[in-house]
Amino acid sequence: MSQPQYLTGQPEAIQDFLSKFDIFLFDCDGVLWSGDHLFEGTVATLEMLRGAGKRVVFVTNNSTKSRTDYRKKLEGMGIPATEEEVFGSSYSASIYISRILPQRHPELKQKPKVFVIGESGIEQELDSENIPHIGGTDPAYRRYVEPSDYTRIAAGDPTILDPEVGVVLSGLDFHYNYFKICLAYHYIKRGAIFLATNIDSTLPSAGALFPGAGTMASPLVKMLGEEPLALGKPSQAMMDAIEGKFKFDRSRACMVGDRANTDIKFGLEGKLGGTLGVLTGVSTKQEFLEGDARPHFYVDKLSDLLAKR
Numbered sequence: 001m002s003q004p005q006y007l008t009g010q011p012e013a014i015q016d017f018l019s020k021f022d023i024f025l026f027d028c029d030g031v032l033w034s035g036d037h038l039f040e041g042t043v044a045t046l047e048m049l050r051g052a053g054k055r056v057v058f059v060t061n062n063s064t065k066s067r068t069d070y071r072k073k074l075e076g077m078g079i080p081a082t083e084e085e086v087f088g089s090s091y092s093a094s095i096y097i098s099r100i101l102p103q104r105h106p107e108l109k110q111k112p113k114v115f116v117i118g119e120s121g122i123e124q125e126l127d128s129e130n131i132p133h134i135g136g137t138d139p140a141y142r143r144y145v146e147p148s149d150y151t152r153i154a155a156g157d158p159t160i161l162d163p164e165v166g167v168v169l170s171g172l173d174f175h176y177n178y179f180k181i182c183l184a185y186h187y188i189k190r191g192a193i194f195l196a197t198n199i200d201s202t203l204p205s206a207g208a209l210f211p212g213a214g215t216m217a218s219p220l221v222k223m224l225g226e227e228p229l230a231l232g233k234p235s236q237a238m239m240d241a242i243e244g245k246f247k248f249d250r251s252r253a254c255m256v257g258d259r260a261n262t263d264i265k266f267g268l269e270g271k272l273g274g275t276l277g278v279l280t281g282v283s284t285k286q287e288f289l290e291g292d293a294r295p296h297f298y299v300d301k302l303s304d305l306l307a308k309r
């Protein structure tokens with residue numbers, strides 16, 4: 001395994017790095033910003049890349065926002081963007097459920113609904129693919145479990161366990177609770193397909209780490225003894241969908257990310273021409289230098305790419 005090349009403070013090496021690629025797939029949390037805190041130099045770096053004729057695509061595992069939400073967040077931070085340039089795990093999961101799952105599970109025709117553990121980003125993307133869904137942000141699910149719930153769920157009471165649910169989709173949920181876990185578990189035990197938007201164990205925000213989507217799915221993994229199929233990075237189903245949409249030469253593409261086991265693994269397994277690790281998010285320098293998924297290049301922060309000769 002080759003040693004990642006450090007680019008910070010190396011203008012010559014940075015120019016050589018930039019000349020290798022026509023398209024940059026950008027992770028968001030931990031690279032462009034940390035929650036609502038935009039990292040210094042992010043806007044200028046993206047302007048520099050676009051000014052040099054490079055294509056920029058935003059590829060995020062954060063399922064709480066839709067492509068529309070991300071366009072607004074990017075523009076709100078001074079980064080011009082179109083929804084076409086955004087590819088999120090909630091969108092990746094939605095197109096998997098609408099276009100691939102029915103071929104593999106024709107029985108889902110009778111069970112078209114998705115039980116959502118997550119926020120509105122998932123609901124909006126399911127709506128964009130005309131997939132019916134329950135749970136999610138519905139206030140009816142933001143409550144403590146009641147004694148009668150146990151008997152009703154155990155009995156399969158259709159007024160609490162919707163018989164049309166064929167998929168449980170687990171994402172980042174800021175309103176997570178015991179009641180949702182109970183329902184999700186019993187839907188899966190009754191045959192629903194167990195999917196996740198992504199497996200990130202932590203969420204970088206305000207310069208610190210918080211529970212991630214992968215942590216949301218873990219109680220179900222513990223109960224079921226099985227992992228969900230995750231449709232976000234490093235899933236190559238997502239890479240194929242992005243390549244299909246943006247039609248690019250993988251050897252001229254670079255994945256930029258802060259997390260080794262999602263972003264960097266995504267680029268390496270996708271056989272992209274390059275991967276760039278950024279040390280402003282989840283993964284440490286040691287993880288980039290000694291871990292299983294080592295980037296080709298790494299920098300302390302994204303704006304280090306602005307260094308001039």
Ligand SMILES: O=C(O)[C@H](O)[C@H](O)COP(=O)(O)O
Nearest residue numbers: 028029060061062203212213
């Ligand atoms: O918990 C999560 O879902 C992730 O931490 C988060 O969303 C990662 O987003 P990304 O870094 O892929 O933009």
Ligand SMILES: [Mg+2]
Nearest residue numbers: 027029030258
């Ligand atoms: Mg990230």
